[in-house]
Amino acid sequence: xxxxxxxxxxxxxxxxxxxxxxxxxxxxxxxxxxxxxxxxxxxxxxxxxxxxxxxxxxxxxxxxxxxxxxxxxxxxxxxxxxxxxxxxxxxxxxxxxxxxxxxxxxxxxxxxxxxxxxxxxxxxxxxxxxxxxxxxxxxxxxxxxxxxxxxxxxxxxxxxxxxxxxxxxxxxxxxxxxxxxxxxxxxxxxxxxxxxxxxxxxxxxxxxxxxxxxxxxxxxxxxxxxxxxxxxxxxxxxxxxxxxxxxxxxxxxxxxxxxxxxxxxxxxxxxxxxxxxxxxxxxxxxxxxxxxxxxxxxxxxxxxxxxxxxxxxxxxxxxxxxxxxxxxxxxxxxxxxxxxxxxxxxxxxxxxxxxxxxxxxxxxxxxxxxxxxxxxxxxxxxxxxxxxxxxxxxxxxxxxxxxxxxxxxxxxxxxxxxxxxxxxxxxxxxxxxxxxxxxxxxxxxxxxxxxxxxxxxxxxxx
Ligand code: AMP
Ligand code: ZN
Numbered sequence: 084x085x086x087x088x089x090x091x092x093x094x095x096x097x098x099x100x101x102x103x104x105x106x107x108x109x110x111x112x113x114x115x116x117x118x119x120x121x122x123x124x125x126x127x128x129x130x131x132x133x134x135x136x137x138x139x140x141x142x143x144x145x146x147x148x149x150x151x152x153x154x155x156x157x158x159x160x161x162x163x164x165x166x167x168x169x170x171x172x173x174x175x176x177x178x179x180x181x182x183x184x185x186x187x188x189x190x191x192x193x194x195x196x197x198x199x200x201x202x203x204x205x206x207x208x209x210x211x212x213x214x215x216x217x218x219x220x221x222x223x224x225x226x227x228x229x230x231x232x233x234x235x236x237x238x239x240x241x242x243x244x245x246x247x248x249x250x251x252x253x254x255x256x257x258x259x260x261x262x263x264x265x266x267x268x269x270x271x272x273x274x275x276x277x278x279x280x281x282x283x284x285x286x287x288x289x290x291x292x293x294x295x296x297x298x299x300x301x302x303x304x305x306x307x308x309x310x311x312x313x314x315x316x317x318x319x320x321x322x323x324x325x326x327x328x329x330x331x332x333x334x335x336x337x338x339x340x341x342x343x344x345x346x347x348x349x350x351x352x353x354x355x356x357x358x359x360x361x362x363x364x365x366x367x368x369x370x371x372x373x374x375x376x377x378x379x380x381x382x383x384x385x386x387x388x389x390x391x392x393x394x395x396x397x398x399x400x401x402x403x404x405x406x407x408x409x410x411x412x413x414x415x416x417x418x419x420x421x422x423x424x425x426x427x428x429x430x431x432x433x434x435x436x437x438x439x440x441x442x443x444x445x446x447x448x449x450x451x452x453x454x455x456x457x458x459x460x461x462x463x464x465x466x467x468x469x470x471x472x473x474x475x476x477x478x479x480x481x482x483x484x485x486x487x488x489x490x491x492x493x494x495x496x497x498x499x500x501x502x503x504x505x506x507x508x509x510x511x512x513x514x515x516x517x518x519x520x521x522x523x524x525x526x527x528x529x530x531x532x533x534x535x536x537x538x539x540x541x542x543x544x545x
Contacts, residue, residue: 089395108317112320114190117170119193121371123363125193129197154179162234166179168182168183180286214307222237242335248330248349256271274299277297277298314341321351330349355397372385378402395443416479417540424468429461429469433469526540
């Protein structure tokens, strides 16, 4: 079955055709590791995980690359201000290197909690300085950059189609520029290499043909995607904010060097908002996955919340919506757990699911279909097999879940003990009364050859 993906380069749905038969190249812009990821950032990585799983579900082998931006991302997108890593170092008193390591580890842990599949390749900007210098040298050799007193800049006026991805109105930007662009020739020109200021020593800096300094933010993605994929690969992703600057500039670099726009398909996740405002790391006021966990939610409730909104629509976060997702997750887990194994995947539902997810990742419909399966009149065993099949893409890992005995409240445990006693005494009336009391607390009791167990009743959040 065809997979349709929305490509932001062409601004339309396109049938996915891989460049190579054997593998699909997927490059996703990774985190800037000067602070924890917020749940908005994680929404973008969840979207990318849904994409990867959909491709894999269709039988593709995905070569997935995610970079770690640990140098060069300046506080201002206009290429001035401090490096975010050095600013983070000042904020916390730790070295820029230690900060990068700490937040990289934290980021990977968040991804694991959300069941985001690990890329085959993680690559750090600071491990690829030589590749970035070589890339800049190639751009220079082709005459697309110039040097100023503080760095090497890409000359965007040399490319007629600069800004096409974002449909930038270049004349408008030039005419409307209010900020001082310093020695830059055009407002849209951007740094390839920044020279360290003479009066201060940076923690992260390297020698280069242009002076001691550090790479601009965009060059790492051009250099590392060319190294680990090819200068022309299948799909490039990021959040929607990357369209007008970061991705536009990656494309300019590759056009200059290789005459490619990097990727055949450009896909972007829309933002998570809070109270209709965007959540940003630099504002310092944001929700982490740990905040969600501290409030008593399962991280996968957040995954489910993200599954329920299409990646090309903005999602407004609210605690009520998360609570509803948690209730849905509990119900799904309970129902799944209660059904017997040994069934087979229902073909009709499987085809419908594939159709939905292949329509530009329509996961909200895919999820709705899981509920439809539960309500349908196919056998419980077939329901379980069919939902297990869907879960390869949903990633809720329903089969791993079990009600934990330790989660039972003391009150329920005490009633269970009393009931065990009354059954041992063959006092069936008392046993039934205790069962009712346990039920009234929202728990079901099951008697089996091995003894007695209680678990939260499906649909009851405890
Ligand atoms: P950063 O760590 O700031 O470089 O961002 C990491 C990723 O998160 C990028 O792909 C951004 O586009 C994306 N992103 C940033 N803010 C949000 C948000 N509020 N909602 C969704 N994605 C976001
Ligand atoms: Zn990037």
